Amino acid sequence: MKLQKNTWLLLLWALGVTLAIIQGYDELQEFSESKAKSTLDLYDNLSAFSELTEHKSREVINRIELSSRLLAEQSDLVALIEQQAALSDHDLAHYASLLSTTQSSISVITTIDGEILYRSPKSFSLIQNNSLSHRPLFNRTKSQGFAWDIYYDIASEQPSLLSSILVKSGNTSIGQVVIEHKITWFPLLRIRNTELLLVNKHYLAGFHFHNDRTEKIRLELTHTELFETPSSQPLNNLKSFQPDKTLKFKPHEEFNISYYQLEGIGVKKALLSEAPISDRWSMLFMIPIDQEIETLYREVFETITNFLVILVICAVLHKFIVFHFRIRELTFTDELTGLNNRQHYNLFVPPRLKLHDRGKVSNFGLLVIDVDKFKNVNDTYGHPVGDLVLKALAKNLTEQCRESDLLYRFGGEEFLIITEGDSLEQLKQFANRLRELAPKIEEINSKIPGGITISIGASLRAPKESLTALFKRTDDLLYQAKQNGRNRVEIG
Incomplete structure (x- = not known):
């Protein structure tokens, strides 16, 4: 009876554990x-919002450029500044109509020496300093020919976007016009x-x-x-x-x-x-x-x-x-080598391409690295030695990379390095240094007489080139290095 009870209890707990699992x-x-x-x-959502905000900010800049062109083409404005005359109600109505398409209006008109010919009733304070004048904007306009900034409107306690252009008579700058842009x-x-x-x-x-x-x-x-x-x-x-x-x-x-x-x-x-x-x-x-x-x-x-x-x-x-x-x-880490894995690559590399497209990152480089005849290593010395080779190589590559570089184990014996700021010649020198150091790794040489060699394909990203296209092009260079005898670097 006791044995039967224990059997039923065992079956009950076994069923419970199974159902729970x-x-x-x-x-x-x-x-x-x-x-x-x-x-x-x-x-x-974040990516879509980023694209939307960039689009909206570009729209604002386009409006600034359009309003600047519209005013720069007004010959009567040149005459007004040359004569140092005040704006009439007719002039104000004319310029208000002209700038209505860009949702902007004239805020200040000055001579090139800074004498104010016209100023709207508003008061602005640039956040960079405590000045109520527009001299910081004016000075940049004189040096750059065109400038804009965001001012704090003391009267309404709202930010206002002001741009500035130089008015020229022939090739001579005779004055400045500050334009206020309505931003919602x-x-x-x-x-x-x-x-x-x-x-x-x-x-x-x-x-x-x-x-x-x-x-x-x-x-x-x-x-x-x-x-x-x-x-x-x-x-x-x-x-x-x-x-x-x-x-x-x-x-x-x-x-x-x-x-x-x-x-x-x-x-x-x-x-x-x-x-x-x-x-x-x-x-x-x-x-x-x-x-x-x-x-x-x-x-x-x-x-x-x-x-x-x-x-x-x-x-x-x-x-x-x-x-x-x-x-x-x-986790974003490869279990064997401790390097970044594909999940990290897919999530974090695409945003860097956007920075490269916007000019925030220069010379986006990619190295694709492969261990030569790695199958022979596994077949001859066994998979534990093969794993040791991958871990030792990963450690060596990590020591040679900068903090800004991204290092990945991309699968099997293939590794990726993403660099920023290096020229093609610098990328070539870096790749050759990695290639020359690979046969000298002591942990590998203690297990494999003569060590290992690696082949590398390296390239710089072309403008607007997709990540898939960049990888394929660089991987083809790696294949070319293999075809040309291995233990080589091919640059493209």
């Missing part, structure tokens, strides 16, 4: 799919409950747009990852620009989603899309992800609860599986 596996799969979808959707910042924010920051990157000050309101803000950063141009200075003596609030940004990551934790604002967790509009100014769109993070946490909690409902004893197994899947799903 099956349900746990199904729920973990659903969670992983949900997490992957949420992550993909968030980054898709809010409509974009209704796309995804998004909030906008217009920030001066050097002084970490600017404006926060949300719920049809504008607030003056100061940023407080503990890192330099927020801007591509990290040089920043504190605000000094800006009596006309007193911030309404201070915003703090801190990078954070949960569920493989890298975001910023914010303090001093309604949004607590957000992805940021930056659209630089000048060397000093950027638009930062904050896409809130509080709900997405909470949803993922809720799904984890429901999974744990269901485990406990089926069988308490399966809770330990449940935690182990959650840990195992979470590590496997979130």
